[in-house]
Amino acid sequence: MATETRPASTAGGGRRNRQDEVLLAAIEIFHRKGYAAASIQDVADSVGVLKGSLYHYIDSKEDLLARIFEGSDEQSFAMMGAIENRGLTAVERLEAFSRDWSLWHLNNLERASLYFNEWRHLTGERLEQVLQKRHDYEAAVARMINDVKAEGQADPDLDARYAAFYILSAINVLSSWYRRDGPDPPEHIAQVYADMIVGMVCNSRGRKKPRKASRKKKTAA
Amino acid sequence: MATETRPASTAGGGRRNRQDEVLLAAIEIFHRKGYAAASIQDVADSVGVLKGSLYHYIDSKEDLLARIFEGSDEQSFAMMGAIENRGLTAVERLEAFSRDWSLWHLNNLERASLYFNEWRHLTGERLEQVLQKRHDYEAAVARMINDVKAEGQADPDLDARYAAFYILSAINVLSSWYRRDGPDPPEHIAQVYADMIVGMVCNSRGRKKPRKASRKKKTAA
Amino acid sequence: MATETRPASTAGGGRRNRQDEVLLAAIEIFHRKGYAAASIQDVADSVGVLKGSLYHYIDSKEDLLARIFEGSDEQSFAMMGAIENRGLTAVERLEAFSRDWSLWHLNNLERASLYFNEWRHLTGERLEQVLQKRHDYEAAVARMINDVKAEGQADPDLDARYAAFYILSAINVLSSWYRRDGPDPPEHIAQVYADMIVGMVCNSRGRKKPRKASRKKKTAA
Amino acid sequence: MATETRPASTAGGGRRNRQDEVLLAAIEIFHRKGYAAASIQDVADSVGVLKGSLYHYIDSKEDLLARIFEGSDEQSFAMMGAIENRGLTAVERLEAFSRDWSLWHLNNLERASLYFNEWRHLTGERLEQVLQKRHDYEAAVARMINDVKAEGQADPDLDARYAAFYILSAINVLSSWYRRDGPDPPEHIAQVYADMIVGMVCNSRGRKKPRKASRKKKTAA
DNA sequence: AATGAATGAGTATTCATTCAT
DNA sequence: AATGAATGAATACTCATTCAT
Numbered sequence: 039m040a041t042e043t044r045p046a047s048t049a050g051g052g053r054r055n056r057q058d059e060v061l062l063a064a065i066e067i068f069h070r071k072g073y074a075a076a077s078i079q080d081v082a083d084s085v086g087v088l089k090g091s092l093y094h095y096i097d098s099k100e101d102l103l104a105r106i107f108e109g110s111d112e113q114s115f116a117m118m119g120a121i122e123n124r125g126l127t128a129v130e131r132l133e134a135f136s137r138d139w140s141l142w143h144l145n146n147l148e149r150a151s152l153y154f155n156e157w158r159h160l161t162g163e164r165l166e167q168v169l170q171k172r173h174d175y176e177a178a179v180a181r182m183i184n185d186v187k188a189e190g191q192a193d194p195d196l197d198a199r200y201a202a203f204y205i206l207s208a209i210n211v212l213s214s215w216y217r218r219d220g221p222d223p224p225e226h227i228a229q230v231y232a233d234m235i236v237g238m239v240c241n242s243r244g245r246k247k248p249r250k251a252s253r254k255k256k257t258a259a
Numbered sequence: 260m261a262t263e264t265r266p267a268s269t270a271g272g273g274r275r276n277r278q279d280e281v282l283l284a285a286i287e288i289f290h291r292k293g294y295a296a297a298s299i300q301d302v303a304d305s306v307g308v309l310k311g312s313l314y315h316y317i318d319s320k321e322d323l324l325a326r327i328f329e330g331s332d333e334q335s336f337a338m339m340g341a342i343e344n345r346g347l348t349a350v351e352r353l354e355a356f357s358r359d360w361s362l363w364h365l366n367n368l369e370r371a372s373l374y375f376n377e378w379r380h381l382t383g384e385r386l387e388q389v390l391q392k393r394h395d396y397e398a399a400v401a402r403m404i405n406d407v408k409a410e411g412q413a414d415p416d417l418d419a420r421y422a423a424f425y426i427l428s429a430i431n432v433l434s435s436w437y438r439r440d441g442p443d444p445p446e447h448i449a450q451v452y453a454d455m456i457v458g459m460v461c462n463s464r465g466r467k468k469p470r471k472a473s474r475k476k477k478t479a480a
Numbered sequence: 481m482a483t484e485t486r487p488a489s490t491a492g493g494g495r496r497n498r499q500d501e502v503l504l505a506a507i508e509i510f511h512r513k514g515y516a517a518a519s520i521q522d523v524a525d526s527v528g529v530l531k532g533s534l535y536h537y538i539d540s541k542e543d544l545l546a547r548i549f550e551g552s553d554e555q556s557f558a559m560m561g562a563i564e565n566r567g568l569t570a571v572e573r574l575e576a577f578s579r580d581w582s583l584w585h586l587n588n589l590e591r592a593s594l595y596f597n598e599w600r601h602l603t604g605e606r607l608e609q610v611l612q613k614r615h616d617y618e619a620a621v622a623r624m625i626n627d628v629k630a631e632g633q634a635d636p637d638l639d640a641r642y643a644a645f646y647i648l649s650a651i652n653v654l655s656s657w658y659r660r661d662g663p664d665p666p667e668h669i670a671q672v673y674a675d676m677i678v679g680m681v682c683n684s685r686g687r688k689k690p691r692k693a694s695r696k697k698k699t700a701a
Numbered sequence: 702m703a704t705e706t707r708p709a710s711t712a713g714g715g716r717r718n719r720q721d722e723v724l725l726a727a728i729e730i731f732h733r734k735g736y737a738a739a740s741i742q743d744v745a746d747s748v749g750v751l752k753g754s755l756y757h758y759i760d761s762k763e764d765l766l767a768r769i770f771e772g773s774d775e776q777s778f779a780m781m782g783a784i785e786n787r788g789l790t791a792v793e794r795l796e797a798f799s800r801d802w803s804l805w806h807l808n809n810l811e812r813a814s815l816y817f818n819e820w821r822h823l824t825g826e827r828l829e830q831v832l833q834k835r836h837d838y839e840a841a842v843a844r845m846i847n848d849v850k851a852e853g854q855a856d857p858d859l860d861a862r863y864a865a866f867y868i869l870s871a872i873n874v875l876s877s878w879y880r881r882d883g884p885d886p887p888e889h890i891a892q893v894y895a896d897m898i899v900g901m902v903c904n905s906r907g908r909k910k911p912r913k914a915s916r917k918k919k920t921a922a
Numbered sequence: 923a924a925t926g927a928a929t930g931a932g933t934a935t936t937c938a939t940t941c942a943t
Numbered sequence: 944a945a946t947g948a949a950t951g952a953a954t955a956c957t958c959a960t961t962c963a964t
Contacts, residue, residue: 056944072293072295072379072380073295074293074294074295074296075295075380077936077937077938078937078938078939079936079937079938087944087945087946088945088946088947089937089938089939089947090939090940090941090945090946090947090948091944091945091946091947093938093939093940094944094945098938098939099937099938099939155376158292158293159293159296197451200448200451200452200455201455203436204429204452204455205429207428207429207431207432207433207435207436208425208426208428208429208432210428210432211428211429211431211432212428214428215424215428227421230418230421231421231425234421234422234425234459237459238455238458238459277927298953298954298955299954299955299956300953300954300955308927308928308929309928309929309930310930310954310955310956311928311929311930311931311932311956311957311958312927312928312929312930314955314956314957315926315927315928319955319956320954320955320956498948513821514735514737514821514822515737516735516736516737516738517737517822519932519933519934520933520934520935521932521933521934529948529949529950530949530950530951531934531935531951532935532936532937532949532950532951532952533948533949533950533951535934535935535936536947536948536949540934540935541933541934541935597818600735601735601738639893642890642893642894642897643897645878646871646894646897647871649870649871649873649874649875649877649878650867650868650870650871650874652870652874653870653871653873653874654866654870656870657866657870669863672860672863673863673867676863676864676867676901679901680897680900680901719923740957740958740959741958741959741960742957742958742959750923750924750925751924751925751926752926752958752959752960753924753925753926753927753960753961753962754923754924754925754926756959756960756961757923757924761959761960762958762959762960
């Protein structure tokens, strides 16, 4: 019901509408307290509206969570699509993905944290959908790694599936380690992670220039 | 009160006492539903006892969680201590740690998952203690990596702290990817992870001995 | 939360709002069963609302008790203030206080009973506040008695503090003896009490050997 | 059941048996927390025995309270009886009673406090019995006062019943004001109270305007 | 006498959700 | 759109009491 009447966010500039306010407030609160421990009251307080009024914007608490996930899905698949359409080599794709995906996590800490910690509170079709997307994502990364192997840049013995798990795991957890007030900007950390990931995948081959992808590479190029 | 009268678990063998039953049931349920969403009623049902009766064994829901954490702490520090006392080289230590720590996660899926996902529901002193231990653990791993650098086996430019985060993150999340009914036994996956970790740390040096990552190969080389 | 949104009682006349209904019901029930033995369910039943709904009006059971005390404080200090500002002699003040305070007890049996029997169930700052007010009250009465002595109307040997205790005690307990269906109206009893109190304080004036039975009397005898 | 098997306390000297220990512990705890708020666990802890074991000594929580009251009844009626059998004049009887009854309260603070604050938690026959005794006591004191009037020592207009209420009230509440660590010994305070009481009852003798207690009388005097 | 596990009913409190205004 | 009162089911926790050992 609320779903259909929800007006599109005034995309352009300043005015952020209530729909978005509610979503943003929920992201922050579900992240901070955990979905189960957070209450609709908390969200209402944060938006500055009475608990009952929130139901003009959402259908249920779970619906609110699901809506957050929809947004995250859009963003993450847009990112993945952009990389695949840039005509890069396999190694470049892997590096770009590692960097951009890390960066997305660092720039969307709360959203990213929810995306990977609270999905079990979805039910029914929505849960299945999330699990499906997760699986697709893993498969896409495994494919990238296999592409790197096909290019001869990675150990043929490397298990692409486990490597994909490993990489996605490490990035997913970024949001739980990273402090916004730390010394390094997100871009730096994203690059470091990308270096480590590419280094791990491409290591150990008697290669000439074994994909250094380090923060100094630009100077050499 | 329950604290003092809590009988030690009958270490020997067969007979598992109620204390342990309660802990094990709680681990399973807190893992499956999440601590906040799980109810004491769930645990009581699982143990086959009335809700109120559970309070013979615990002081509170949070106390139950804390007790689970105590057990996990004991196990994890025992493991870490054993590695440090075996007189290994830095690289061997890193590999042993990566393998054993991965293995512990795989063999204690639920416990490990709780350990890394539900600590924020502890409060006060117990929360501080957990954060302290987490910090100590990170520092110990960073030290291992610095030792590897000191042995000349890793890129001197490698940021040991970020690498430690990366490694611990990846392992911590093992429990959320691993399926007990998957094709590979825990030991295999643990070794693969150890190889990837050591490979990542030791990669990219113009070395002839590029860490092929089987536990015995070093002796041959 | 309830604290801020609590609407003022519709002072005018007929319409009594729910806030007040809740308070009145609680006064009656806490008095009849005792605070500790009374349940929120009892209050809810009396108001004709579900247990959970009560929490729109109160923050907690203790908050409900505290709110009752606030009202009693207001009334009692208003009464005391009125007496002090009427420009009476010391004896007149003592009599007026004794009468009015007795009357307040008789006209607010349940409220008065709570005020003097259940304060120990308050905690923290609220408890301290009540104890402070109690102390202030005792001091004010002792001052009145000393004023009577200064006017030469009371035995100079009278211990004002004990007399104040004695008087307040007797009045406080009025609510536990008085039956609303007794033969005498509250005004009569209040006057009788005032007479006894003034008589006690002012007695023995102009008597030669007034009070035997004092710890010094033996020496005289 | 426990009632019959309860062994008499070893009256003579040192050894205090468990029965008595339980009663004494209960008096202290019921006084400190209030009967309703106190738990059997509290009493058991104080005695140093497990909760379940307490039921060797008592039949129920209410039974424990009732047993405390029985003891108090015995003591108070023994005291009253002793006074009536000493062949004193009415005024002497009134003074002796006031002193001894005050003293009993001061020397049995907790017991006395229970006796007057927690009787409403008794039920059935036991409640009726307590109310009956209370009534008898009031009547006995009123009789004393009437005797004083008959001796010509008190204002004939004095309402003996209200005076009795007043006196008993003041004494009953002694236990809530008195601090064991205060400056004056119980004997002193008991005497002061006796003085005040006798003074109050016997005052105003020989006065033409016998304190008729209209608020304007002072101006005439 | 004493234990300690277990019960079952009860307690205060929370909360997602509804709905008349 | 928003309110705020109300619901009803659930939640963590307590406690007097019982009973086999």
